[in-house]
Amino acid sequence: MTPHLFSPIQIGPYRLSNRIVMAPLTRMRAPESIPTELMQRYYCQRASAGLIITEATPISTQGVGYPAIPGIYNDVQIKAWKKITEAVHSKGGRIFLQLWHVGRISHPDFHEGELPVAPSAIAPKGDAVTYKGMQPFVTPRALELEEIPSIVDQYRLAAKNALTAGFDGVEIHGANGYLLDQFLRDGSNQRTDNYGGSLENRCRLLLEVIVAVSKVWGVERVGVRLSPSGTFNDMSDSEPEKLFTYLLGQLNRFDLAYLHIVDALESDIRHGAKVVELSALRRAYLGTLITCGGYDSAKGNQVLVNELADAVAFGELYIANPDLVERFRINAPLNTPDPSTYYGGDEKGYTDYPFLNS
Numbered sequence: 497m498t499p500h501l502f503s504p505i506q507i508g509p510y511r512l513s514n515r516i517v518m519a520p521l522t523r524m525r526a527p528e529s530i531p532t533e534l535m536q537r538y539y540c541q542r543a544s545a546g547l548i549i550t551e552a553t554p555i556s557t558q559g560v561g562y563p564a565i566p567g568i569y570n571d572v573q574i575k576a577w578k579k580i581t582e583a584v585h586s587k588g589g590r591i592f593l594q595l596w597h598v599g600r601i602s603h604p605d606f607h608e609g610e611l612p613v614a615p616s617a618i619a620p621k622g623d624a625v626t627y628k629g630m631q632p633f634v635t636p637r638a639l640e641l642e643e644i645p646s647i648v649d650q651y652r653l654a655a656k657n658a659l660t661a662g663f664d665g666v667e668i669h670g671a672n673g674y675l676l677d678q679f680l681r682d683g684s685n686q687r688t689d690n691y692g693g694s695l696e697n698r699c700r701l702l703l704e705v706i707v708a709v710s711k712v713w714g715v716e717r718v719g720v721r722l723s724p725s726g727t728f729n730d731m732s733d734s735e736p737e738k739l740f741t742y743l744l745g746q747l748n749r750f751d752l753a754y755l756h757i758v759d760a761l762e763s764d765i766r767h768g769a770k771v772v773e774l775s776a777l778r779r780a781y782l783g784t785l786i787t788c789g790g791y792d793s794a795k796g797n798q799v800l801v802n803e804l805a806d807a808v809a810f811g812e813l814y815i816a817n818p819d820l821v822e823r824f825r826i827n828a829p830l831n832t833p834d835p836s837t838y839y840g841g842d843e844k845g846y847t848d849y850p851f852l853n854s
């Protein structure tokens with residue numbers, strides 16, 4: 497039978513009732529880096545998604561690069577997340593935590609004046625979002641070879657913390673120009689050691705992180721997110737199709753819960769992205785594939801019918817439509833998201849979008 501958004505799907509050990517995934521969405525509403533009751537309400541409102549992927553969540557203080565982001569590196573955060581996972585489970589939902597290290601997309605203000613770390617000392621163009629407002633990115637410090645195992649260990653510890661916090665799995669954030677993506681692409685990685693240069697070397701850190709996190713969770717509860725065509729955060733690569741088809745060949749060695757692809761966005765095309773087509777990625781990857789980026793119900797069903805993906809994640813539509821599943825089911829009109837309330841603030845533009853019939 498041809499799959500559609502309402503066909504059930506097996507993801508790792510979980511039978512999901514639909515293929516509608518809530519994309520990871522940073523909302524900057526966790527003062528002191530601790531998840532809040534308001535966040536609990538927000539995620540519970542969206543528990544009818546086949547799968548929720550949380551907002552990107554720093555694995556360590558070194559991994560922080562934005563204000564008011566909830567972490568997963570101390571006991572208070574673990575306890576606070578546990579309340580959220582229990583509440584989502586009580587509503588019948590499934591929730592994966594997105595593990596995040598920002599690398600160079602940060603500012604010394606977050607690190608007691610120390611420089612952010614990156615594969616190479618190359619400053620991204622643009623500004624960091626800090627507690628004092630926007631400030632130009634600085635040139636980061638290139639990680640020493642001896643420090644790389646400690647990065648892998650930060651992922652391992654955070655993965656353990658996520659397990660304690662009661663999540664159903666974790667998604668390794670390898671997309672959107674953050675640390676692991678910075679290692680993958682030659683626009684940001686100019687290393688000459690085992691972690692730079694060849695495709696094998698640039699993919700090494702991500703693969704080591706997958707192995708470490710899978711030892712904690714079992715590989716069937718680990719997802720990976722990539723953005724092969726992404727230009728966000730000043731990203732570029734000389735031959736992205738070659739890089740990402742090579743990487744997907746490596747990922748085929750693991751039986752991951754899923755691979756999550758951020759498709760080329762309009763903004764990437766405006767920034768001159770070398771687009772890697774979803775069809776090429778689908779051919780290269782043999783496991784479960786989630787796609788994301790500019791989908792609505794019709795386009796989502798189309799990509800499933802064309803067998804270019806197995807599930808579809810929705811970002812901005814999920815910000816404005818807590819009952820997106822129900823709205824898609826009966827073809828109801830959608831609420832319009834308000835970008836002015838995406839980042840920071842309170843319940844306005846967060847938990848106050850109306851449900852159908854409310």
Ligand SMILES: Cc1cc2nc3c(=O)[nH]c(=O)nc-3n(C[C@H](O)[C@H](O)[C@H](O)COP(=O)(O)O)c2cc1C
Nearest residue numbers: 519520521522551552788789790791810811812838
């Ligand atoms: C407000 C906002 C916050 C986002 N935060 C994250 C994030 O924390 N992690 C991530 O991987 N992507 C993040 N994204 C990207 C989305 O997950 C998604 O890939 C993007 O919005 C495109 O999908 P859409 O067209 O359905 O919105 C964010 C996007 C928006 C609009």
